[in-house]
Amino acid sequence: MQAYPSREDIIENMQDAGLGTEAAESIAEDLISGDREHGIKRLMANRKALLEGIHQRQKHIDRLDYLINQIQKNKIRRHYML
Numbered sequence: 001m002q003a004y005p006s007r008e009d010i011i012e013n014m015q016d017a018g019l020g021t022e023a024a025e026s027i028a029e030d031l032i033s034g035d036r037e038h039g040i041k042r043l044m045a046n047r048k049a050l051l052e053g054i055h056q057r058q059k060h061i062d063r064l065d066y067l068i069n070q071i072q073k074n075k076i077r078r079h080y081m082l
Contacts, residue, residue, distance in 0.1 A: 007032055019046055 014024035030039030
């Protein structure tokens with residue numbers, strides 16, 4: 001039989017996922033007090049924000065890859081380089 005995670009386990013998990021202490025405690029309270037839907041909504045909003053950050057970082061990586069590729073193909077002349 002699987003034991004339910006404790007309040008502290010839930011908060012620690014959220015903190016490990018990048019949430020601040022105050023937000024994690026507040027969401028844990030929602031989940032424990034019976035307002036699961038609100039807690040889940042807030043967790044999903046945090047997930048969406050994290051995913052948007054990943055997408056933004058991927059764009060940065062893509063731009064650097066493009067620049068590296070152009071330099072390697074000598075499409076950017078040396079006199080433009082600093």
